[in-house]
Amino acid sequence: xxxxxxxxxxxxxxxxxxxxxxxxxxxxxxxxxxxxxxxxxxxxxxxxxxxxxxxxxxxxxxxxxxxxxxxxxxxxxxxxxxxxxxxxxxxxxxxxxxxxxxxxxxxxxxxxxxxxxxxxxxxxxxxxxxxxxxxxxxxxxxxxxxxxxxxxxxxxxxxxxxxxxxxxxxxxxxxxxxxxxxxxxxxxxxxxxxxxxxxxxxxxxxxxxxxxxxxxxxxxxxxxxxxxxxxxxxxxxxxxxxxxxxxxxxxxxxxxxxxxxxxxxxxxxxxxxxxxxxxxxxxxxxxxxxxxxxxxxxxxxxxxxxxxxxxxxxxxxxxxxxxxxxxxxxxxxxxxxxxxxxxxxxxxxxxxxxxxxxxxxxxxxxxxxxxxxxxxxxxxxxxxxxxxxxxxxxxxxxxxxxxxxxxxxxxxxxxxxxxxxxxxxxxxxxxxxxxxxxxxxxxxxxxxxxxxxxxxxxxxxxxxxxxxxxxxxxxxxxxxxxxxxxxxxxxxxxxxxxxxxxxxxxxxxxxxxxxxxxxxxxxxxxxxxxxxxxxxxxxxxxxxxxxxxxxxxxxxx
Numbered sequence: 001x002x003x004x005x006x007x008x009x010x011x012x013x014x015x016x017x018x019x020x021x022x023x024x025x026x027x028x029x030x031x032x033x034x035x036x037x038x039x040x041x042x043x044x045x046x047x048x049x050x051x052x053x054x055x056x057x058x059x060x061x062x063x064x065x066x067x068x069x070x071x072x073x074x075x076x077x078x079x080x081x082x083x084x085x086x087x088x089x090x091x092x093x094x095x096x097x098x099x100x101x102x103x104x105x106x107x108x109x110x111x112x113x114x115x116x117x118x119x120x121x122x123x124x125x126x127x128x129x130x131x132x133x134x135x136x137x138x139x140x141x142x143x144x145x146x147x148x149x150x151x152x153x154x155x156x157x158x159x160x161x162x163x164x165x166x167x168x169x170x171x172x173x174x175x176x177x178x179x180x181x182x183x184x185x186x187x188x189x190x191x192x193x194x195x196x197x198x199x200x201x202x203x204x205x206x207x208x209x210x211x212x213x214x215x216x217x218x219x220x221x222x223x224x225x226x227x228x229x230x231x232x233x234x235x236x237x238x239x240x241x242x243x244x245x246x247x248x249x250x251x252x253x254x255x256x257x258x259x260x261x262x263x264x265x266x267x268x269x270x271x272x273x274x275x276x277x278x279x280x281x282x283x284x285x286x287x288x289x290x291x292x293x294x295x296x297x298x299x300x301x302x303x304x305x306x307x308x309x310x311x312x313x314x315x316x317x318x319x320x321x322x323x324x325x326x327x328x329x330x331x332x333x334x335x336x337x338x339x340x341x342x343x344x345x346x347x348x349x350x351x352x353x354x355x356x357x358x359x360x361x362x363x364x365x366x367x368x369x370x371x372x373x374x375x376x377x378x379x380x381x382x383x384x385x386x387x388x389x390x391x392x393x394x395x396x397x398x399x400x401x402x403x404x405x406x407x408x409x410x411x412x413x414x415x416x417x418x419x420x421x422x423x424x425x426x427x428x429x430x431x432x433x434x435x436x437x438x439x440x441x442x443x444x445x446x447x448x449x450x451x452x453x454x455x456x457x458x459x460x461x462x463x464x465x466x467x468x469x470x471x472x473x474x475x476x477x478x479x480x481x482x483x484x485x486x487x488x489x490x491x492x493x494x495x496x497x498x499x500x501x502x503x504x505x506x507x508x509x510x511x512x513x514x515x516x517x518x519x520x521x522x523x524x525x526x527x528x529x530x531x532x533x534x535x536x537x538x539x540x541x542x543x544x545x546x547x548x549x550x551x552x553x554x555x556x557x
Contacts, residue, residue, distance in 0.1 A: 032514060033538060035352040036295035037304045038344070039530075041091060042333070043084060043170060044313030044496065046362030047073060047507045049321050053330055056230060060338030062509075065357060069511025070554040071520045077361055077506055078526040080464035080480070080499035081409065085118035087360025087506075087527070088173040088308065092146035094531030094546030096467040101143035102173065103473045108405045108412050110472055115407065116141070119172045124196040129185050131194075136168030138196035139177055144545035146176030147531040147538075148304045153178075154540040158299040162288045164191065166277045166310030170360075174306035182284065184277065184310075189214025189268035191284050204291025213283060215263055217276045221253035224328045225335070235322040240366045241492045252324070273314040275332035281309055282340045286347075295348035302538060308360075309333065320366035320494045354512035354537065358527055364502045366494040370484045377484035380441040382408045392435050397423055408487050409497070410475025425449065425476075432477045441485035448476040464499040510554065512537075517554045525551065 050062060051073070057063045065071065077087050079097050081104060089095075089102035097103050102118050109116040119136030126137060148161035161179030165171035171181035182205070185192045190209040193201070201209075224231065241250050249255070254274060258267035271277045285307050288294060294303040312329055319325040344350060364370075370377035389411070390403040399421060405412045411432065418428050429447030436445040446456050451469045456462040461480060469478055481487065486495050496503045508525060510516045515537050528548030535542045536550045 033302050034354045034512060034515065035297070035302060036289075036348050036354075037302055037534060037538070038353060038355045039092065039174065039304065039306045039534075040355070040357040041088060041170065041174065041306075041308045042312055042357065042359050042507075043167070043308060043310045044316045044361060044363055045330075045359040045507060046321055046502060047075070047359075047505045048362070048502070049326070049330055050507045053327060056226060056331055057334045058338055060341055061334035062337065063334075064338065064341060065355070065509040065511055066520075068513070068518055069355070069509045070516050070518060070551075072508040072510075072523070072525040072551075073520060074522050075358065075506055075508035075525040075527060076501075076504040077359075078464065078467065078504065078528055080461070080466075080468035081497055082361035082499070082503040083497050084167065084313065084360050085169045085173060086468070088170050089118075089142055090527050091358060091360070092148060092174055092176060092306070092531050092534075093142070093144050093543050094147070094528045094548045095144050095543065096528065096545075096547060098467055098470050099144060099545040099547070101141060101470055101473055103468065103470050104407060104410070105169065106407055107410065107473045108407055108475065113405045113412065116473075119169045121196065124194045126185070126192050126194050127198065127201065129188065129190075129192045136172055136183070137194035139172050139175065139181075142173060142177070145543050146174070146179070147534050147540075147543055148174075148306075149176040149178050150535060150540045150543055151302065151304065151538055154538075155299065155301045159297065159301045159303055160292050160294060161304040161306070162292055162294065163306030163308070164281055164284050164288065165306075165308035166272060166281055167308065170308030170310060171306070174308060179304070179306070182288075184272075184280065186269040186272060187265045189263075189271070189280075191280075202291060204287055208284060208287045208291075214268055214271060214276075214280055217256045217271060217274075218263055218267060219255075219257060220276075221255050222274045222276070222332075223253045224324070225331045226328070231324045231327055234324040234327050235320065235365075235369050237319075237324065239368055239372060240320045240323050241318065241325075250318070252328075254325075272311060273318060274311060275329055275336065277311045278309045278333055278336055281307065282336055285340070286343055289344070289347055295352065316363045317495060318493050320369060321363045322365045322369050350511075351513050354510065354515055354534070356511075356530060356534070357507065357509040358530065359506035361496050362501075362503045362506055363496050364484060364486065364494055364498070364500075366492065367484065367486060368491070375484050376482070378441055379489060380439075380481070380485060380487050381489055382406075382487045385436075385439060385442075386411065388439075389432060389435060393428060393432060396431060397421060397428060402428065406475070409479045409481075411477040411479070413476040415476070429477055436477070436479050441482050443480045443482040445477055445479040451478065461499050464504070468499075510551070515556055517556055519554070521554065523553075 117134045121138035121140040124137040125131040163171045163175040168183040175181035367377040393402045426449040433445040
């Protein structure tokens with residue numbers, strides 16, 4: 001028989017009273033929150049470059065992130081179409097493209113069969129700047145919310161979410177539905193927003209633009225930062241960027257000027273492919289911190305600053321990540337980050353902030369570089385490929401131009417004509433898939449019926465491509481390039497967008513002394529993990545489409 005302890009009635013009543021008092025709800029101290037969350041995206045930075053050049057970094061930029069933050073070296077943009085808009089849409093939504101709806105920088109709109117730009121919204125225009133119909137002016141096409149949206153919802157919109165980028169899509173897709181996005185105007189060298197966000201500029205933005213900071217670089221040159229010996233293992237310029245007749249501008253030193261000899265749009269556009277646009281972007285971020293009092297919110301709630309640095313993408317497109325230009329730009333960016341972190345420490349205090357740095361996608365080397373090392377690599381003329389596919393399907397099924405539109409890797413078929421001919425759409429899709437898979441540079445393809453039914457191969461590549469496909473915005477056939485092959489003509493430069501590690505593996509740093517344990521990690525991680533992790537630290541629910549996990553093993557207790 002159990003040996004229960006019996007209490008006298010009086011003692012029992014006293015004990016129960018004490019227990020009731022102890023069980024009474026006590027005020028809970030909310031967990032410490034950062035005053036500012038800074039989310040940085042380096043456009044087109046493969047993690048491979050960070051590792052390859054790490055010994056040359058200075059003390060305060062990437063090295064600071066490595067030493068004081070968590071460094072996830074096996075982090076991936078875990079979807080199959082690795083381009084700027086898709087990657088930026090992923091960072092703070094935690095969603096895959098099939099959910100957030102941003103399937104490319106552009107896609108073919110289902111109704112019109114015309115190209116739709118990712119942040120296009122013809123109901124809004126740039127504020128005070130000439131706007132083309134397909135310019136990026138709002139997050140209308142983003143189908144889910146962001147961590148910043150959830151933060152603002154949780155405290156009655158008292159948190160401020162401000163983003164800035166050299167590209168409209170870089171700023172808009174980080175800002176979510178309720179933040180405020182600013183982007184570089186390469187016609188004027190100023191930073192602008194759109195009527196989606198406001199009717200007039202705050203005074204701090206007007207002051208920044210009136211100072212014409214972009215003009216300071218006119219007549220200056222971008223020259224290598226390090227001694228010549230530091231670049232001895234980089235690819236030869238003549239291999240990755242052969243000169244056209246009379247071309248003098250694709251070699252160091254890169255002159256910041258224009259043919260007219262005046263400050264004009266060609267000059268402001270030229271800044272994009274240099275460290276100077278990154279400096280301007282970070283300077284605007286500094287102005288935003290001061291102008292909006294970010295990190296000093298009077299309501300005592302956290303603010304969010306999103307910064308997308310665009311230049312590395314432009315440089316890698318032109319020269320490849322194996323080039324001296326790309327190598328030096330990363331070193332220049334490292335020093336710019338060091339200066340920015342120093343200023344952030346003075347204005348807000350890094351002990352009061354969480355800093356996240358990642359990339360929207362990686363980059364392959366140029367096909368010519370791969371070929372020089374005996375890889376099967378090359379370029380595919382997309383226009384010819386689709387024309388030949390059209391001819392093949394037309395001849396096979398006696399159809400007239402069955403391919404109605406394309407923005408590779410997506411191809412759209414004329415389902416109405418196919419039905420009128422008494423054909424099954426799946427049969428035509430699979431005929432296209434079989435033909436494409438036999439073409440040089442093409443590894444595989446998937447049809448709409450396969451993708452709708454989740455019938456793609458259960459491989460890593462199949463999974464990534466399934467995640468990248470959205471039933472409304474994607475095509476009827478989606479192709480996959482072979483490793484080291486790209487879509488595009490010409491004889492120089494490279495591009496991204498593939499499901500291979502060189503395009504998916506990006507750096508991911510998270511730094512915040514009070515919240516993040518420092519140290520390296522080789523565990524598989526996804527960029528989709530950023531939003532759930534930040535949401536957890538901020539004490540708000542994850543964004544609606546988030547499918548990543550909280551990186552709990554690197555959080556301080």
